[in-house]
Structures are given as structure tokens and as C-alpha cells.
Amino acid sequence: MRAVLILGSYLLLVIQPVASAQTSEEIFEKRLLPIFQSPKPSSCTECHLSGVELKQYILPTQEATFAALLKMKMIDTEHPEKSKILEFIARAPDSESLVSKKMRQQELDAFKSWILAASKDPELRNTKATAKAGPTVPDEVIRHARKDRVLQSFVDNVWSEVGRCAACHSPDRNQKQVKEHGDSVSWIMLDAPQATMNYLIENEILNTDNPEKSYLLLKPTNQIEHGGGVKLKVGDRTYKQFLKFATDYAHIVNDDYKTAEMLPEQSNEVSQVSEIWFKVTGVPEKYHQKLLKVDIYRAGNDRRVATADRQIFGPKQLWQNHLSLTAPRDSKRAQEIRRIAKLPPGEYVARISIDKTDRLERNPDADWTEDDYIGQVPFRTDWPPGYGRMTVIEYPH
Numbered sequence: 001m002r003a004v005l006i007l008g009s010y011l012l013l014v015i016q017p018v019a020s021a022q023t024s025e026e027i028f029e030k031r032l033l034p035i036f037q038s039p040k041p042s043s044c045t046e047c048h049l050s051g052v053e054l055k056q057y058i059l060p061t062q063e064a065t066f067a068a069l070l071k072m073k074m075i076d077t078e079h080p081e082k083s084k085i086l087e088f089i090a091r092a093p094d095s096e097s098l099v100s101k102k103m104r105q106q107e108l109d110a111f112k113s114w115i116l117a118a119s120k121d122p123e124l125r126n127t128k129a130t131a132k133a134g135p136t137v138p139d140e141v142i143r144h145a146r147k148d149r150v151l152q153s154f155v156d157n158v159w160s161e162v163g164r165c166a167a168c169h170s171p172d173r174n175q176k177q178v179k180e181h182g183d184s185v186s187w188i189m190l191d192a193p194q195a196t197m198n199y200l201i202e203n204e205i206l207n208t209d210n211p212e213k214s215y216l217l218l219k220p221t222n223q224i225e226h227g228g229g230v231k232l233k234v235g236d237r238t239y240k241q242f243l244k245f246a247t248d249y250a251h252i253v254n255d256d257y258k259t260a261e262m263l264p265e266q267s268n269e270v271s272q273v274s275e276i277w278f279k280v281t282g283v284p285e286k287y288h289q290k291l292l293k294v295d296i297y298r299a300g301n302d303r304r305v306a307t308a309d310r311q312i313f314g315p316k317q318l319w320q321n322h323l324s325l326t327a328p329r330d331s332k333r334a335q336e337i338r339r340i341a342k343l344p345p346g347e348y349v350a351r352i353s354i355d356k357t358d359r360l361e362r363n364p365d366a367d368w369t370e371d372d373y374i375g376q377v378p379f380r381t382d383w384p385p386g387y388g389r390m391t392v393i394e395y396p397h
């Protein structure tokens with residue numbers, strides 16, 4: 001009888017702490033460590049393509065984690081529910097799937113319960129930080145790898161030029177190509193740069209192991225047979241822009257950027273392909289298939305308003321192409337050309353350059369120089385749009 005009583009009170013002693021609220025240690029082990037150990041991406045990746053992950057804020061023990069987060073001012077022991085790490089986790093995109101909403105809530109609940117419990121523990125509050133937590137790359141790299149920034153770069157470098165491909169690749173214009181080649185020719189999503197970028201990524205038209213071997217580049221340059229023939233030349237401006245985006249995207253998803261210095265420089269000019277066509281006649285036949293560039297300036301002004309480059313067709317002594325309108329990145333004009341790609345009628349000057357030695361084709365990183373310059377031609381035009389109504393000038397002699 002007595003033995004049973006003793007056993008009974010012993011059991012009571014053992015059971016009691018388990019039945020009460022969990023300790024911070026238990027919360028850490030049951031709810032935070034699994035995030036640390038999980039190979040699955042956290043809610044941060046909805047906005048950050050790389051550079052930050054929730055697991056970077058967790059170290060193997062709660063003592064080390066608490067001390068490190070405290071030192072980074074990610075935890076506020078006076079107002080634990082206002083801790084900065086909780087703000088980071090709570091940040092949600094405008095629209096998100098139910099699955100990611102649930103995941104975010106789980107992460108938030110776990111961190112919140114742990115921080116509330118741990119903040120009450122004087123021993124934890126006094127632990128010295130021995131290891132560092134948080135991202136290992138600088139803020140510039142984190143910013144560069146944000147999804148909204150990546151989309152902006154896609155718009156600047158690729159979307160602004162896909163007008164060149166739209167006749168055969170945009171679903172509003174390519175019924176004939178779809179009938180012959182199937183739905184996969186429609187890789188442009190109408191008026192939707194984000195969806196187009198996602199499509200190119202998901203269908204591996206962008207190659208993140210070897211950006212130069214992306215279909216987006218190999219096809220239009222006819223390096224692998226292209227139903228549309230040669231639409232870009234290796235080394236021309238559109239090619240360079242596509243390659244710039246493909247390379248940068250690959251570096252971002254492969255976590256290649258470690259310092260701010262490694263990030264690519266942003267061009268201080270934006271461009272937008274237009275429906276305006278431009279033609280140069282009387283081009284020397286000897287330059288057949290060389291890359292010719294036209295830069296357009298308003299008469300008496302030194303800032304270019306449009307540009308285009310493409311191969312010369314020697315047998316007909318001819319060069320023609322769409323113009324891409326250009327403007328300084330932060331100008332009002334930059335926003336204007338995105339909406340309406342037009343030029344005002346008036347007096348203009350065309351400056352012509354030719355890549356006589358195929359330098360640009362051999363090295364897509366190379367740039368145009370003074371040596372490529374041929375000469376300039378003044379002209380007057382109303383800039384009517386359309387292939388049938390090109391503005392035509394004569395090659396300078």
C-alpha cells in the first residue's frame with residue numbers, strides 16, 4: 001500500500017513539467033531545429049531568389065542562436081513580440097499561395113513562441129555570442145538578388161526587345177507558327193513580363209549552368225537551326241542584353257556573388273524596341289554580313305534618342321532594322337518610351353559604325369570604339385511606323 005503511494009507521487013513529479021508550458025529549449029528543438037535542418041526553402045525565397053534564408057538565423061544550439069540574434073539586434077528582449085526577425089518573417093507578398101501562407105505562419109509561430117520563452121531566461125540573456133548568424137553576403141548582394149529587382153532587369157534587358165520576336169512567338173500574332181510547330185513557339189506571354197520570365201526559366205530556355213548556351217541565344221542567332229532564321233548576330237546589342245540577363249540570373253541562382261564588387265554594372269540608359277524601321281542604302285558590298293550600328297541624335301543635341309545594329313546584306317548593298325528608342329535611365333523620357341515608342345518629327349543625324357574586324361562577334365563583352373566609326377548623315381523625317389514606310393538614308397561617302 002505504502003509502496004504504491006510512493007510510486008504514485010513519484011509519477012506525479014515526473015509528469016508535471018511535461019504537462020505545463022514547453023520550455024524554450026523544447027521549442028527550439030522541436031520547432032526551430034527542423035527549419036535549420038530542412039533542405040526545403042523557407043518563406044524568404046518568395047521574395048529573395050538567393051542571399052538570405054531563414055535557416056541562416058538558426059545555429060545548432062539555442063544558447064548560440066539567442067546570443068547571436070541578440071547581438072544582431074534581431075531579438076528585442078524588452079518587447080519580444082516586436083523583434084526584428086519576426087518582422088522579416090511576417091513580410092508577405094501581395095498575393096501568395098495557401099501553402100506558402102501556411103508555411104510562413106508556422107515559421108512565425110515557432111520563432112515567436114521561442115523568443116517569448118527564451119527572453120524570460122536570464123541565463124540566456126547573459127550568454128556571450130561566440131558564433132555569427134545571418135546572411136554571409138553584404139546587403140548590396142541581397143538587394144540585387146531580390147525577385148522584384150530581377151524582374152526589373154528582365155524588363156530592361158529582355159522584355160524591352162522581345163518585340164523583335166513577337167511576330168512568331170507572341171500568341172496574338174503567331175497562329176501560323178503554332179499550327180506548324182505546336183504551342184511551344186508561344187514563349188512570350190501577352191503583356192506579362194513576369195509570366196514570360198517564369199516560362200523561360202521553367203522550360204529551360206534560359207540555361208543556368210551555361211548561360212551562353214541558352215536557347216534564347218542559340219536559336220535567334222541560328223547557332224542551332226531556328227525556324228525564324230537569323231534574327232540576332234552574336235555581339236549585337238540585343239544579343240548582349242539577353243546574355244547579360246542570362247548570365248546575371250545564373251550567377252544569382254548559383255550563389256556566385258559574394259561581394260558588392262562582383263555585381264554587374266547597371267547601364268545608365270534604357271531602351272525600348274519600336275515599330276519604326278530604318279534603312280541605309282548604298283552600303284559597300286565588301287561589308288556583307290558585318291555588324292552595322294546606327295545611332296540617332298536630334299540635330300544639335302549630343303544625347304542619342306535611338307539605336308539599332310544588325311548584319312549588312314551585301315548583295316543588295318542594304319542594311320535595315322527596327323529602331324530601339326533610348327533614354328537616360330532615371331529620366332521622364334525613359335518612362336515615356338516604355339508606354340509609347342515614338343519619336344517626334346524633325347531634323348536628325350545618323351552616326352554609322354561597322355564592326356569591320358568582327359571584334360564584337362568574337363567577344364560579346366567588347367564594346368564599340370572610335371575605330372569603328374564611318375561617318376554621319378543629316379536627314380529629316382516624320383518617323384512613320386511600319387515595315388512598309390521606312391525612313392531611308394544613303395550611306396555616307
Ligand code: HEC
Binds near residue numbers: 047048053088
Ligand atoms: C514580401 C517580400 C519579402 C519577403 C517574404 C522577405 N523579404 Fe527580406 N526584403 C524585402 C524587401 C523589399 C527588402 C528591401 C527593402 C527593405 O529593407 O525594407 C528586403 C530586405 C531584406 C534584408 C536587408 C537587406 C537590405 O536591403 O538592406 C534582409 C537581411 C532580409 N530582407 C531578410 C529576409 C529574410 C530572412 C526573410 C525570410 C524570413 C525575408 N527577408 C523575407 C522583401 C521580402
Ligand code: HEC
Binds near residue numbers: 168215220229232
Ligand atoms: C519569322 C518568325 C520568327 C521570328 C521573328 C523569331 N523566331 Fe524563334 N522560332 C521560330 C519558329 C518557327 C520556331 C520553331 C522551330 C524551331 O524550334 O526552330 C522558333 C523557335 C524558337 C525557340 C525555341 C522555342 C521552343 O522552346 O520550342 C526560341 C528560344 C526562339 N525561337 C527564340 C527567338 C528569339 C529570341 C527571337 C527574337 C530575337 C525569335 N526567336 C524570333 C520563328 C521565329
